Amino acid sequence: MKSASVLIMFVTLIAMMVVMFRVSSLLTLSPYFRSRIWPWLRTRSWWPVPAERTAEALLRRLLDEREYESLGYNGYLEVSSREYPGRIYRIPRGPGQVQVVEHGRVTERLCVQPAAVGLPEADVVLMHKLLLESDERRYLLTANHFPRAIWY
Amino acid sequence: MGVLRVLSHHGDDRFEWNQPAVLVGDEEAQQAIKEAERIFAEQRARGSTAVRVTPGKPAERIDAFDPAAQEIVMIPRVVGG
Numbered sequence: 028m029k030s031a032s033v034l035i036m037f038v039t040l041i042a043m044m045v046v047m048f049r050v051s052s053l054l055t056l057s058p059y060f061r062s063r064i065w066p067w068l069r070t071r072s073w074w075p076v077p078a079e080r081t082a083e084a085l086l087r088r089l090l091d092e093r094e095y096e097s098l099g100y101n102g103y104l105e106v107s108s109r110e111y112p113g114r115i116y117r118i119p120r121g122p123g124q125v126q127v128v129e130h131g132r133v134t135e136r137l138c139v140q141p142a143a144v145g146l147p148e149a150d151v152v153l154m155h156k157l158l159l160e161s162d163e164r165r166y167l168l169t170a171n172h173f174p175r176a177i178w179y
Numbered sequence: 180m181g182v183l184r185v186l187s188h189h190g191d192d193r194f195e196w197n198q199p200a201v202l203v204g205d206e207e208a209q210q211a212i213k214e215a216e217r218i219f220a221e222q223r224a225r226g227s228t229a230v231r232v233t234p235g236k237p238a239e240r241i242d243a244f245d246p247a248a249q250e251i252v253m254i255p256r257v258v259g260g
Contacts, residue, residue: 081190089232109237124260138260142226145188146255154186154254161230161240171259 062102062120066149082147089153104152106159118155121148124173125155137170181246183215185222185253194218201246212246219244219253226256 054060068074069083087095090104098104098120105128108114116137117126124136141154158166181198184191194215200208223229223242230238232250245251 078188078190082186085184085191139257140260142256142258143188146186147188147190150186150190153252154257157230157232157238157252157254158228158257160237162228169257169259 063099066099066120069149076147079147079149082149082153086149086153090156098152104156106156108163109160110163116155116159118152118159120152125170126175133175135175136173137167138173139166139170181212181215181248182250183218183253184250185218185227186255191252196246198247216244216246219251222253222255227253228257229253 066083069076069079070087071080074080090098094104102121103117103119103126106116106118108116111129113130115128117128117133119125124138126133127135127137139155139158141151146154181196183194183196185193194211196211196215197205197208201212219229229241229244230252231241231245231248232238232252234249238252241248241251
């Protein structure tokens with residue numbers, strides 16, 4: 028009888044751990060958390076990774092209010108092309124490729140990444156924006172181009 | 180004040196120089212600007228892209244150090260992924 032109750036407690040504990048793990052994974056990966064909660068946490072003075080705090084502060088300073096709001100709300104930053112009228116580049120916050128949007132429709136995806144690893148997420152967003160604004164042609168030459176995904 | 184920022188895994192490393200003090204020949208300010216110029220050249224040699232950032236304007240790529248710039252951001256070398 029005693030061993031049965033111990034077994035039930037053990038199984039309950041494992042089940043609770045699994046549920047907590049699943050919930051925390053869902054929260055961590057959800058776009059809302061990725062684009063709003065994490066960036067907000069990174070700007071706090073107690074955030075334990077100084078590089079992320081610095082990068083987030085720089086991103087916030089170099090984007091205007093509307094751009095930063097839009098990045099938090101949509102999870103991507105839109106940069107208008109200076110070379111191709113009607114074209115917009117959508118830079119994701121976090122992993123993912125830059126989408127090329129023409130007249131409201133995704134036409135292709137671009138993959139450009141820093142050669143060295145370890146650049147904070149906010150710096151990567153800034154990197155795409157500054158490179159697209161300052162030398163769009165070179166950016167397009169550097170990028171690997173992928174066709175749009177079928178679900179867009 | 181001029182600022183050179185180098186994006187890195189530290190977030191960004193920043194180097195500042197005092198533009199008005201350089202103009203009046205302040206030695207410390209001139210040393211700071213030489214140091215910023217050296218870092219600029221070093222980063223360029225590693226394949227970094229330098230952009231001049233001015234509030235309210237699109238970023239502008241530069242190939243030579245601009246001591247009059249308010250802010251220069253050095254972006255590490257990028258590759259197609």
